[in-house]
Amino acid sequence: MSLNQVDVVLIALVALSALTGYRQGFLAGIAGFIGFLGGAALAMTFVPGILNSFSVGPYKPVITILLVLVIAGLAQGVFSSLGARARAGMGSGSMRAADSLGGSVLSGISVLLVAWFLAVALVAGPPSALTQKVRDSFLLTELDSVMPAQGRTLFSALRNTFDENFFPQVFAGIATPELVPVAPPDxxxxxxxxxxxxxxxxxxxxxxxxxxxxxxxxxxxxxxxxxxxxxxxxxxxxxxxxxxxxxxxxxxxxxxxxxxxxxxxxxxxxxxxxxxxxxxxxxxxxxxxxxxxxxxxxxxxxxxxxxxxxx
Structure with missing residues (x-):
């Protein structure tokens, strides 16, 4: 096993997120997660249609993503506060300790899932030094190998939503594909x-x-x-x-x-x-x-x- 810079950063993010999740708790975390997904789904339903009424040109995909993230973030905040209220009623006994531990695990897994989504989107773009480091990441490659089909289906659905032309992509994952070298184009x-x-x-x-x-x-x-x-x-x-x-x-x-x-x-x-x-x-x-x-x-x-x- 050989870790690169991407792996080190990912480990640090998972650890930090797990600590935050421990303090936040499972109920607040899962409620916020549900709120984020619900807000994103709601935003993706009406935001593209609203933007079609305005002349935003080539900036439509970027504006769509930003608006979806803002709405999803607001929904996450509202739902998290509801979960925090439920956690406050647990007192300081074993139930609260279990809630804290569950929040730690949930937050760590959430970071890994977000990292996988971003990595797959990144490697689908133009080659760069960063995309190569992502492809060489031990943790992301292992995560990609165990990702269930539902995760790949969800990614494809989200990609189609944000892709203005719904250009179909063959889902190849993170691992480096076999590319035959040819001379640069004229x-x-x-x-x-x-x-x-x-x-x-x-x-x-x-x-x-x-x-x-x-x-x-x-x-x-x-x-x-x-x-x-x-x-x-x-x-x-x-x-x-x-x-x-x-x-x-x-x-x-x-x-x-x-x-x-x-x-x-x-x-x-x-x-x-x-x-x-x-x-x-x-x-x-x-x-x-x-x-x-x-x-x-x-x-x-x-x-x-x-x-x-x-x-």
Whole structure:
């Protein structure tokens, strides 16, 4: 067993939290935990819908998270105070001692769960020195290996709530995946004529999902006359779908004619799209081949980025 800096910090946090939990007690701790979850669930129900009424642009995910945390924190405080009142009525006997011990255990476990959630979210982002230390953490890796399926399901649900585009992620956990090394992408490709020319074939997709109180956004491309391919999660649960060619043209109504959630593919029929059709190659790309990633990430402006096929 080899501990790194992340493990040391985590051990210190668990110890500090256990001490705080001992003084707070189990009843106050569990009541606060229930209040936090209830407040977060309530906030996640109506906050996204409220923000849709305002022009917050790319800051919507951050604002959503902050508002959810504030509301959850307030609910936690209210419920904790109720639990503290119940603890005060125990006196100073064995019941209070048991409540203190339970609070210590509960607080320690809570820190571990929060650390796991944050670690999984962190390693899913861009690689960095910190993400590597998280992957190398003995405690987090062991915790990840024993985490039940319910925990992973909950994380995926929370991620979908905060992800403005509901982009599906393969849940890989914390352990370092097997990555085949390839050369860095050729940055010049992003500004190439091929990338800019493809703009006339790429559309920005908008899906109104009133039952989920959210507007989904994504990217698609024309692969036939008035026919667009996009991701299924972009149009899932929508009542109305529109597309905008090149991200600058007027919006056109679209109809979903194929929806396959298993492969995350959807096909849209758009009247009078008048887009340049992209053709599929007969031979798939190979490891190390150049590639260009094109679309409207985060519902923003048209973006072209250089890439390279890894596998």
């Amino acid at each position: 940055g010049a490709l992003a500004g190439s004529a091929v990338a800019q020319g493809a703009r006339d074939s790429v559309v920005e997709v908008f899906g109104d999902a009133p039952r989920c109180k959210v507007t989904l956004t994504g990217s698609g491309f024309a692969f036939g006359k008035d026919t667009v391919m996009t991701n299924a999660h972009v149009v899932a649960g929508t009542d109305r779908v529109t597309v905008r060619l090149g991200g600058t043209d007027r919006e056109r109504s679209a109809t979903v004619v194929l929806f396959d959630p298993r492969t995350d593919v959807a096909v849209l029929k758009v009247d009078n799209l008048d887009a340049e059709v992209l053709e599929f190659v007969s031979k798939p790309g190979s490891r190390g081949d150049d590639a260009i990633v094109i679309g409207f990430p985060g519902g923003g402006e048209f973006t072209a980025g250089a890439a390279r096929i890894r596998d």
